[in-house]
Amino acid sequence: xxxxxxxxxxxxxxxxxxxxxxxxxxxxxxxxxxxxxxxxxxxxxxxxxxxxxxxxxxxxxxxxxxxxxxxxxxxxxxxxxxxxxxxxxxxxxxxxxxxxxxxxxxxxxxxxxxxxxxxxxxxxxxxxxxxxxxxxxxxxxxxxxxxxxxxxxxxxxxxxxxxxxxxxxxxxxxxxxxxxxxxxxxxxxxxxx
Amino acid sequence: xxxxxxxxxxxxxxxxxxxxxxxxxxxxxxxxxxxxxxxxxxxxxxxxxxxxxxxxxxxxxxxxxxxxxxxxxxxxxxxxxxxxxxxxxxxxxxxxxxxxxxxxxxxxxxxxxxxxxxxxxxxxxxxxxxxxxxxxxxxxxxxxxxxxxxxxxxxxxxxxxxxxxxxxxxxxxxxxxxxxxxxxxxxxxxxxxxxxxxxxxxxxxxxxxxxxxxxxxxxxxxxxxxxxxxxxxxxxxxxxxxxxxxxxxxxxxxx
Numbered sequence: 001x002x003x004x005x006x007x008x009x010x011x012x013x014x015x016x017x018x019x020x021x022x023x024x025x026x027x028x029x030x031x032x033x034x035x036x037x038x039x040x041x042x043x044x045x046x047x048x049x050x051x052x053x054x055x056x057x058x059x060x061x062x063x064x065x066x067x068x069x070x071x072x073x074x075x076x077x078x079x080x081x082x083x084x085x086x087x088x089x090x091x092x093x094x095x096x097x098x099x100x101x102x103x104x105x106x107x108x109x110x111x112x113x114x115x116x117x118x119x120x121x122x123x124x125x126x127x128x129x130x131x132x133x134x135x136x137x138x139x140x141x142x143x144x145x146x147x148x149x150x151x152x153x154x155x156x157x158x159x160x161x162x163x164x165x166x167x168x169x170x171x172x173x174x175x176x177x178x179x180x181x182x183x184x185x186x187x188x189x190x191x192x193x
Numbered sequence: 194x195x196x197x198x199x200x201x202x203x204x205x206x207x208x209x210x211x212x213x214x215x216x217x218x219x220x221x222x223x224x225x226x227x228x229x230x231x232x233x234x235x236x237x238x239x240x241x242x243x244x245x246x247x248x249x250x251x252x253x254x255x256x257x258x259x260x261x262x263x264x265x266x267x268x269x270x271x272x273x274x275x276x277x278x279x280x281x282x283x284x285x286x287x288x289x290x291x292x293x294x295x296x297x298x299x300x301x302x303x304x305x306x307x308x309x310x311x312x313x314x315x316x317x318x319x320x321x322x323x324x325x326x327x328x329x330x331x332x333x334x335x336x337x338x339x340x341x342x343x344x345x346x347x348x349x350x351x352x353x354x355x356x357x358x359x360x361x362x363x364x365x366x367x368x369x370x371x372x373x374x375x376x377x378x379x380x381x382x383x384x385x386x387x388x389x390x391x392x393x394x395x396x397x398x399x400x401x402x403x404x405x406x407x408x409x410x411x412x413x414x415x416x417x418x419x420x421x422x423x424x425x426x427x428x429x430x431x432x433x434x435x436x437x438x439x440x441x442x443x444x445x446x447x448x
Contacts, residue, residue: 015318054313061315069312078314084306087208093302109294112209112254136392150315152308161304166297173294 003029003037017059017146056149057156081124081151091117092126096148096157097166100130100141118142126151204243210258211295213240218292225292229269229285234262261288336419337410340386340426341403348399363397370405378415378430386417386426 006027010018024034038053038060045053045062052065064072073080084092094109095101106114121127130143144157154160207213217236218225228234241259244252265285365373378384389402406428409415419426 012316013319013322015316052313064312064314066310066312069314072314081311083309083311089306090208090299090302093305094298096305097298097301108291109298110209111211111258111291111295113250138392150313151310152305153310154308161301161308166301169297170294173290173297 003027003033004041007037007041011053011060011062014061017056017061019059021058023060054150054153055155057146059146061150063150087114088117088120092121092144092148095121095127095142096144096160097163098170099143099157102133102139102141104139106142204240204255210237210255211292212299213237213255214258214292215296215299225296226289228289228292229265234266237262336422337386337407337417337426339423340419343423344387344390345396345399348394348396352396361395363395363401365398365401367401367404367408370401371408374402374405375409375414378409378428381430383427383429386428389428 007023010023020034020038023029024031027034038055042053042055045051048065050065050068052063054061054063072078090110091106091114094106098105098109103114103118106118118127122129124147125145126148127142128145129140131141132138133141148154149156157163160166202216204213207216214228214233214237217233218228221231221233221236223231223233238259241255244255261284265288268285374389386406389406390399394402406415410417413431416429416431417426418429
């Protein structure tokens with residue numbers, strides 16, 4: 001029995017993503033064997049194939065080929081998502097790169113109230129509450145979901161476009177605040193004109 | 194007076210004041226830190242003619258930014274009489290940082306949009322697959338009371354440690370709280386018991402909240418479900434409730 005065929009059957013029935021760890025545990029195969037098999041399958045289910053394989057967040061799943069999406073929809077009429085609006089996209093980007101963060105943090109970056117965008121993103125299951133901040137009121141902390149990864153074709157959050165450089169630039173901006181504070185403290189001793 | 198060039202966009206085209214500022218800065222081909230040497234403030238104010246006074250929320254966001262810009266600008270125009278010993282960052286730098294951060298993340302959002310994929314579909318799991326299902330057991334009033342007691346004790350401990358303070362009037366009455374909770378739970382479908390109590394509540398307010406909760410449970414407007422002993426309690430809106438006339442009378446007496 002070939003591992004590849006077995007996994008085909010499993011993925012078909014599972015529908016939703018199945019975690020690599022679960023496959024390793026339940027099938028008692030080595031990590032390298034599984035990995036090689038999955039790589040072969042990724043090649044097989046790609047290109048023109050009607051079925052594709054995607055990997056995200058240490059999971060693997062069958063999906064329909066996006067190129068045929070229009071026609072598939074004609075025949076089967078599955079529920080189609082609408083494009084995200086500008087404000088939702090902005091809010092989502094902020095959460096994706098800066099997660100976890102609170103609603104207040106998000107609003108500080110955007111400069112506007114974000115209740116509507118946040119509740120919509122929650123409704124679409126693109127973000128979720130990942131914890132609570134240990135300050136007054138215990139505000140919720142938001143982070144992205146698996147569905148977010150799937151929708152944007154990412155294997156993991158650090159595959160976000162220019163993830164490392166963006167985080168670095170953000171950090172630089174934050175640290176210039178502390179630099180400014182230091183400079184101001186020096187100013188205290190300057191003579192008043 | 195310099196003439197402000199007529200703008201082609203409407204205020205509504207922008208996500209907010211930061212978005213507008215960024216647009217003006219880009220147009221003027223300026224560095225973010227140079228905004229106050231230019232007439233960006235004047236341009237921003239020109240856009241504000243558009244502001245729809247009826248949309249108070251949006252108007253206030255833009256007005257707040259306008260006020261900030263004007264304050265910064267006026268400071269640069271006035272002679273420095275006293276060197277202010279500020280422990281905090283200047284407003285100008287704070288704003289510049291805010292604009293830069295917004296710009297970075299706005300660009301990130303645009304890149305993200307390029308990745309958006311709406312044409313992939315997934316299959317639901319085969320229904321014959323058995324999964325571990327989490328069943329919440331119905332529970333008795335005793336567990337609810339225990340949870341309340343635990344909450345109360347916890348708050349009492351905190352109060353004892355706090356310094357003596359002014360006693361304030363409760364911010365809401367039982368009828369008000371009932372109405373509010375009913376709406377919140379109805380909207381959200383379900384909410385955690387502990388989420389109903391803000392850390393800032395006085396003892397009186399905790400009691401009021403709890404009484405309201407009991408009343409709603411009694412009237413069958415909501416259901417309380419708990420997984421295991423001492424676990425969090427989920428309060429669910431009861432869709433099948435009958436219109437209890439007693440409840441209607443009660444709610445109409447709220448002011």
